[in-house]
Amino acid sequence: MSKTLANLPLVKDASRRNFLKLTGAVGAAAAFTTTLAACGSSSSTAPSANNSGEVNKDLTIEAGISYSLSTGFDPMSSSGATPLAANLHIFEGLVELHPATREPYNALAAADPKKVSDTSYTVTLRDGATFHDGTPVTAEDVVYSFERVLDPANKALFAQFIFFIKSVKATDAKTVEFTLNQPFAGFGPRISVVKIVPKAIASKDQAAFDAKPIGTGPYKFVSAAKDDKIVFERFDAYNGPKPALAKGMTWFLLNDAAARVTAVQSGRVQAIEDVPYLDVDSLKSKVNVESKQSFGLLFLAFNCTKAPFNKKEVRQALHFALDTDAIIKTALLGNAAAAKSFFPEGHSAYQEASTVYNFDADKAKKLLADAGVSNLSLTLTTTDTAWVKDVAPLIKKYWDSIGVNTTLESLASAAVYAPEKVGGLKYDVLAAPGDPSVFGNDADILLSWWYRGDVWAKNRFGWNTTPEYAKVTAAMDAATKGTEAEAKAEYKKVIDIIAEEAPLYPIFHRKLPTAWDAKKLKDFQALPTTGVSFVGVGRTS
Structure with missing residues (x-):
């Protein structure tokens, strides 16, 4: 273990080890290495x-x-897979997660975040840290970096990840104090989602900064x-x-x-x-070629503001109509696992959902009939990622076979999420890849990406006004505050609700092959x- 890693909060003493045990269930990204070992499915020959x-x-x-x-590249708004990967090299948070092991280490922080109370932490910057333009990093830069993510006017994608932060202030040139809305067990690893940017440059011209980023x-x-x-x-x-x-x-x-x-x-x-x-x-x-079992998934998202996709029976029917195992075998040569839960098997938060979408064409037809839907025609919008394009015709095949007239629409990611399409709720059904585990592998982060805040639940699949959505967010909040057993019970509620309702739900979790x-x-x-x-x-x- 590196000196930096050994000095992280929660690593050194018995109380900290107990804390890590707790956050493995409720949210610490440090649990990721255990997840990998449990997942197995990593082949290297x-x-x-x-x-x-x-x-x-x-x-x-x-x-x-x-x-x-x-x-x-602006880390407040960047969500594409490629700029996110680039930003791991361009920017730093106060704490970072190692990209491969997901172990936390102090980055811009000189030492471990200091817990003052259950709702207060202080962080001191490392000596001599400078931005790429040569200017020193100050506590004001840190405050600005967090405040702009938290500001509702900015509609930052990552605000839902730090919902527990009430305020951030500089107590001197190198020290920042965080005040929380509530206790949050995984504070240290979680603040890695916010990258520190130079206030003078980013606040002056955000568009220019987005195009030519400056980090540390x-x-x-x-x-x-x-x-x-x-x-x-x-x-x-x-x-x-x-x-x-x-x-x-x-x-x-x-x-x-x-x-x-x-x-x-x-x-x-x-x-x-x-x-x-x-x-x-x-x-x-x-x-060398190695395949890692990942959280990365292919999901179906439905425009829940549009009939008949506002009916859960229709959403369920389109899931039950898919022979997912056959799709995985044909399009991915077996390199994925059919979803039995929001989380893949082996993940620390995995619990099988009460609704599992095993292939059942007859059940799919009955669900459509029970919903009063016949002669359904829809457009399946997909991203133009190579393996997604391999899967999409098979989805169409299964839906067509139960009497659903399916039109395929393959677009670049930017076009898919534009206001004219998914970003404006102007679509029927979306099949797309997703992998928020780039930010951390804890249950709350993975759920928050789609089910906390407005970006997805309100603006992309329109499910945020339902009673079920309220139950999901309440259970997620409760899980971050509870004991290990309480968190597990709350996450089971979430898993069961989103599996049954299926406004956005995985078809499978895939393996990621890399060559070097x-x-x-x-x-x-x-x-x-x-x-x-x-x-x-x-x-x-």
């Missing part, structure tokens, strides 16, 4: 992953990225082109715990799966994410989340 060579810091790292740039992380942003590449360079003044080990990085945005495979085979890049399942075996003889050249990269690890990380990774040749 390739050239040896051990690289004992010396890192050459004058070399650059090249990578093949699956997703294009669907948003900018080990790599500086150089440039980005939407469908081409992102370029980084080492931040030589970085003095934190995870310095850059390469001169720079170039991430090629290769949405085409064949192009990514060719890039890693030819040596143009040293690593690629999202290896096509058909290419896993053929790549294993040339580079271990002869050229040292200490690279495949991630159990979307994206790649080169934090602590160097090139040897």
